[in-house]
Amino acid sequence: MSDADRLHELLGLPAVDFQRETDGAARPAADAAAWRISVDPYDPDEEDVTWEAKFGAFLDAVDPSGVEALIIGQWGETYEENSSYPLGLVIAAADRLTALKAVFVGDLVGEEAEISWIEQSDVTTLLAAFPGLTHLGVRGGSGLEFPPVRHAALRALTIESGGLPAGALRGVLDSELPALERLDLWLGVSAYGGDVTLPDLAPLLAGTRFPGLRHLGLRNSELQNEIAVAIGAAPVVAQLRTLDLSNGTLGDEGAAALLEGQPLIHLTTLDLHHHFLSAPMERRVAEALEPHGVSVDLSGRCEPWDNRGAEGRYTAVAE
Structure with a gap:
């Protein structure tokens, strides 16, 4: 899959990559974007940044009670660590993400991981944690439960x-x-x-x-x-x-x-x-x-x- 296959919208909201630094540009309102959280372990500027740290920065910078759509992108060495890692962090923040309606798990493209190399997990844990979720998307079948x-x-x-x-x-x-x-x-x-x-x-x-x-x-x-x-x-x-x-x-x-x-x-x-x-x-x-x-x-x-x-x-x- 190419970069053109990256998710461009979710729940009718445009996909926006969360950046810890914005160079002074105003961020969209929490409910105006489908927020993509991802890290690139091969980028020298991000090689020491964990998905946990970036997600934590997101929760601090964007009002989590207004977030309606969340896109989970690359979470690190996705060939070795399955999606239970980012899912666990999102679930732990359920009491803050009170408006969440849509989640897409594994928005990775070919240069990050081929679709059959993405290691998934039990994605129904999201449904248990978010009874108001209306949209769930998953990319990757390896390890999917x-x-x-x-x-x-x-x-x-x-x-x-x-x-x-x-x-x-x-x-x-x-x-x-x-x-x-x-x-x-x-x-x-x-x-x-x-x-x-x-x-x-x-x-x-x-x-x-x-x-x-x-x-x-x-x-x-x-x-x-x-x-x-x-x-x-x-x-x-x-x-x-x-x-x-x-x-x-x-x-x-x-x-x-x-x-x-x-x-x-x-x-x-x-x-x-x-x-x-x-x-x-x-x-x-x-x-x-x-x-x-x-x-x-x-x-x-x-x-x-x-x-x-x-x-x-x-x-x-x-x-």
Whole structure:
């Protein structure tokens, strides 16, 4: 992932890097930014600065009772120390971060750590500590834990990974999240720990787990065609407004299954970008849905590696 993939906003607020020194420039109000806290252990100016020290400076400089969105960036040697380190510090400050609604854990890009090298942990500790949290995002599947949890306020959950552990998925689907409206899952590839199978998705596709769900993303998967076939008959689709099957290995066979399955014309958006569809299939999809008002993203047509056909297809993000 490149620097362009760094989070630019959260909860509708612009991402702002917290700096201990501002050179006289005024800081935004606490509730006017999504505050990114990160350190660079390879920067000579920051090599001795810990995430704990920088977060402490943040709490002293910005009124923590007004902070609504927090982005956890690089916390040090992220290959060796997992996210329980910054999460523990944020949780310890819960009595000060009384307005916190959104947290993103692991906003790192390639030069800091490849997505599959980010060491995560049990991120549900945040949900236990912040009952008012409405948005939770996570980047990285290595070491990710998501034991079943009940949380009344969470409306949006995103897990970006090069390989999503099946255990973490099962924990999400066994959780009680009555307010959940948006679920984005990057399933990834088996070579980087993505061991989710189609049966693991069955409780989600049945439409019984999250009755308020309106957006579903099952993205970045080497199973994209199999998922498309399942979506064609999945009860959950009827309740959706937006469906995202992008960044994976979707080919003509998967797109045909989408069109031959249940109607999709109630959707406002179908995102298929980064795909392996032929030009005729692209036209077929667009002509079937766009006249009904469905916005279809068919950008980013890819070619298989080494002319290997279906065997040469690849996800957008893996390592």
